[in-house]
Amino acid sequence: MSRRSDLARYLASRLALAPLMLWLIASLVFLLLRVAPGDPIDALLGTRAPEAARAALRAQLGLDRPLSEQYGRFLGHLLQGDLGQSLTNGEPVTRLIQDSLPASLELGVVALLLAAMVGLAVGFSGIGRPEGRLDLAGRLYGIGTYALPPFWAAMVVQLVFAVWLGWLPVGGRFPATLMPPQGTGFYLLDSLRAGDWQQLGGSLRHLVLPAATLGLLLSGIFTNALRLNLRRALGSDYVEAARSRGLSERRVVLHHALPNALLPVLTITGITVASLIGGALLIEVTFSWPGIAFRLQEAIAQRDYPLVQGIVVVVAALVVLVSVLVDLVVALLDPRIRF
């Protein structure tokens, strides 16, 4: 059987398994939320309200129905693409996700680009002299940024650049005095499309600190991955053969070693993208970034069952999609991959 048909079969099986996996995840989340102590009434009313009022609110929110009925209704709606309504404000969950997901994706994409640029640059910089100063600094950078606790790093960055120097905003996604751009929910894109430079500047100013912090924290992964893989590639037979053919070191590194060293980095990128789809909770909370992870955290605290279920299902679906795409890209780039 040809490699192409193997790949097609592999992708088909992954995609066919996706609904089963999503059903399992959705059911697990549904169950775990109900097993966890506390319910939305406790979150909404605390110790307030007499029992009759609590019971009335429970009935109004449909929480008085048998669990099997609630589950059946949830799955029925899910099959129709309806994620239900938030218990805290009655808004459709789909709309709440549409509001939050672009914020996380925008932050994730910019941070990932920054992480890749900085991480790969640092990882590549020490390759000329292995174990030299630059290589050592790169290694330290890789370990240091990876080991830094995100909330601590974010708070330090926030204190220095926003509070002490006052260069950039402390938090939020957009200046309070401007109207946010309308459209896709990706503010950079929307303000560019509208050609509104003030909006673009405002979006950028708010994006810089969270994206830079997240980017720098992630860059260590790229640094280490590139360093290790590039060193391994440079010590391999095909590189030795290239050198013995009289090719320049620059050509050997850039044309022979680097492309091979970047393949594992691509897989790491895919995994990082998948993890960022669910948002970067600590960064989002520290910088008041209204992303999906922040929203999920609030929903869990409020025991907003439909919203938690909806976010988890959507994020899981996106993660499956991204991982399949990464597999596809890696397979297309690397002819050695077999399925």
Added chain:
Amino acid sequence: MATRLASLLLALPLLAACQPTRSGQSLIVATKSRIDSLDPVQASRIGVMQVLSGLGDPLYAIDGNGRLEPRLATALPVLSGDGRRARIPLRQGVLFHDGTRFDAAAMAFSLRRFMAIGTLGYQLSERVESVQVIAPYEIELVLKRPFTPLPRLLSAIVLTPVSPTAYQRHRDKPLNDRFVGTGPYALAFFGGQQQRLTPWPRYWGRRPANAGIDLVTLSNSTALFGALRSGEVDLLLNSGLEIDHQQALHRDAAAGRLREAIGPAQGIALVSLLSDQPPLNRTVLRQAVARSLDRATIVRRVTLGLRSPQRQLIPPDLLGSDPSAWPPYDPAGARVLYRQAGYCQGKVLTLPLTYRSDIPTDRLFALTWQAQLRRDLGDCVTLEVTGMEATTAYSQLDKGALTMLFYDWVGDYPDAENFLMPLLSCSKAEGDRCLKGNSVQGGSFWTAPGLEAELQRSSQVDGSDRTALLVAIQRRVAAANPYLPVWLSAQAAWGGLGVSQPRFDGSGRVMLGELRRLPAASGARRP
């Protein structure tokens, strides 16, 4: 590499220079409460109430001195002879933000809607049988029983009227991202993290002194604190601010670098004592616990002196206040009581104290009280402290699973009734044991013969009779100690020097319309 990094850092101040200019004299107010809905039927959090206070008008308002004044009503309710019907005359010439007229039908529509689908609708529906329109500008509330604090209940901002025209399709469901009311500001923009209020030009009352308010939500205390310090926001509300940040702002204000306003006390931090199960089913032990709390030390260490010790369940400014209802800290007296109960002679009473783990001050309280007891009464009593997420703790409370829980109670409207009934009311009892009612919800399961009748009567009488009755109820409760009041809390706000002195109304809301930017001090905003 170093050059690239340096140029990146240099780009930051350039980006900083791209700051958008502030629109006219509008002010930026920051808070931690995320606002998911501006529909009064959904409102239950302090942040939402604050925004609603700018967008809407209540029937009655409580001024900074605690006096009741009509707002959309023109006079206090006129009660029928049996006290079960209250007629309220309404203001004429008031327009909703959509240009439609405010009248009795609109007020009745809003109250009925609140009673039907309001999260806090029980507050009204428990007391009000029906709302009738009896004249174009007069409504009548038919009460389930006489209720003297009615005007104070009607001062709750969640009862602000909304335009029946705008809410026609939302009479039985919330309208989250719009608000069409009668207040001094109209809602110009609604986002989960950001709301813009602009002055409503056809407002019937005094026009706001500023060109608008931009409300922003920042998710954590450090961000809120930093935003005020860096001059990014003009005013900061204290809900969600950690205590050390509050103290730093308080010090800045004392040094003249910020403006500070403290609202009326509306919250009581208290410990519930499970009185229907051993060991705290013994009154003598509950009395001993009441004398074992060194509030002065706790308040100094835990709240850094920003809260006041509290020995009653009613805030001191309200009718029925009795500041020394609960006994003071008395380790010698407590020891006598513990001995009476059979402890201190080589036998140490272990009391489980649960605190809400998601509230930093609560943990500090639990640990400080534990240390204080170890120091002063270590041979008699010891605390076993456990943290539990607030929502989980609340769900365990009415199941009788928590021997003692430290939590707080914030009144929805400033009246003693709103502090006693939610903690003490009991609809089904067996002797001193409450089987059903608010006392169960509050975690004490305590009641006393005749107490429910006294509580009911306290909201049916007025004047000195009411005061005497409330004092007597508090004394009776204090003697049994099903709840141990710890400290009193109030809303606070801090503003930069470029903004006029903020002030609170009697309901604990910053009067947004009074705020204005001071041009002369604009350079002095960074403390």
